[in-house]
Amino acid sequence: MNDPLSVLSYGAGQDSAAILALLIEDRAFRRRYAPGHLLVMMSDTGNEHPQTYEYVAFTREQCAAHGVPFLFLTPDQGYHTSAWQSLLHQLDRTHTIVGKAMNRKACTSNLKLAPLYKALDAYLAEQYGLPGGWQDRGGTRALTPGKRALYAYAQRYGRVPMMIGFAAGEERRAKTPPNEERFMRECVQRVYPLLDAGLDRAGAQQVLRDLGWPVPPPSNCVMCPFKRxxxxxxxxxxxxxxxxxxxxxxxxxxxxxxxxxxxxxxxxxxxxxxxxxxxxxxxxxxxxxxxxxxxxxxxxxxxxxxxx
Structure with a gap:
């Protein structure tokens, strides 16, 4: 593969669903945000709402119909760690909970972001013939550490654009974390299409309705402590x-x-x-x-x- 890659970090909620609908249905939007190869990625927490899993199935159908690769990452694929197979697995294993007064980023980092970037590295290695990805080590299939394919891709094509569904009113979420990992700084370019367009949550819902797509519920875990x-x-x-x-x-x-x-x-x-x-x-x-x-x-x- 020679076309540069653009990735949609997908949550099957209203904001990222609106971005996907625009990428599929709006040619100008597609040319602006994914002029080359498009990849949609979502990591399973094991604790999504039933309606979210239903929307994942709808997403799979839409992506297949339009020739867009959709990677829905489940623990059996090897990108989740043994400790964080799912949210329930982690909490039951440690006799802990996720609470408002605790580290609010642990579950997102371990169940969503870490598997996604492992899978992206493996995808780049396989599709672009880059070093890294899955390797056979003494008869055992294992991921190469160090995000080697991501670094190699960045050197050849530039940083990978990663579309993220933050909506208008959430601008503070788009600030670069102070403890950002090196590979994120050097290999990934965050892109916020809804912020660019000034679309808030209601605007994202309207985009879906206008394009004839069903509107999913907001995406969060069943056991999310930040529910009202x-x-x-x-x-x-x-x-x-x-x-x-x-x-x-x-x-x-x-x-x-x-x-x-x-x-x-x-x-x-x-x-x-x-x-x-x-x-x-x-x-x-x-x-x-x-x-x-x-x-x-x-x-x-x-x-x-x-x-x-």
């Missing part, structure tokens, strides 16, 4: 089994670290358990129907405090 109280209530009512698992993990963590006293935080970090947050929300939103909660869910989603 109304979303916690929605989760408890809509996904009771998943909510029960989340409660079990919280109770498991509280029991393990009981010796820490007040420093032993709940998911919400304010002393209330998930069950108590849901109960308080049920009182607060007593006049809301399930349809009202669905509407709220479609227009809210975590992540606005996170950089890429």
């Amino acid at each position: 109280d109304a979303e916690i209530l929605w989760t408890a009512r809509t996904l009771p089994d998943d909510f029960a698992t989340w409660q079990r993990l919280e109770a498991q963590k509280l029991a393990k670290f009981a010796h820490k006293g007040d420093k032993n935080m709940t998911v919400f970090g304010d002393g209330r358990t998930l069950g108590e947050v849901a109960a308080d929300a049920a009182v607060k939103y007593a006049t809301w129907s399930d349809a009202d909660l669905d509407t709220y869910r479609m227009t809210h989603g975590h992540g606005v405090t996170q950089a890429y």
Whole structure:
């Protein structure tokens, strides 16, 4: 392959779905952001909402119909670490939780970004004939460390444009992290099409409707601590089994670290358990129907405090 590559970091949420729809349906947009070869990539956390997995299936169909490679990275492919096979696997293994008062970037880094860039390095090695990627070591298939293909690609073609679905109003998320890894500085060029166009979340939804694409719900994990109280209530009512698992993990963590006293935080970090947050929300939103909660869910989603 000789055409330069452009990548869409995909979450199957409203913002990245709008970018994909424009890349497929709008020729001028495609020429601007992916004039050569386009690749769409998403890493599975194992804890996406059912509607998100349904949209992943729709995305796979659309990409196949338009000749766009779509890599949906699951743990069996070898890009996830043994510790972070999924969010549930990690939390159950360590008897911990992800909470508002804790490291909010650990799950994103380990379940989304790290697998994505490992897979991108392997893709470049295979498709462009570059060093790195998968190697056979004594009969064992292993990834070459060091992002060798990414560095080789950057030397030949320049940094890989990585399209990211931050919408207008989220400009602070586009700031370069102070502890950015070297390969990101030297091999990857972040691109924000929605910011360029001044499109906010409502604008992204309208793009999808205008192009005849279904609008997915915001993409976040079922067990995301940055859900608002109304979303916690929605989760408890809509996904009771998943909510029960989340409660079990919280109770498991509280029991393990009981010796820490007040420093032993709940998911919400304010002393209330998930069950108590849901109960308080049920009182607060007593006049809301399930349809009202669905509407709220479609227009809210975590992540606005996170950089890429």
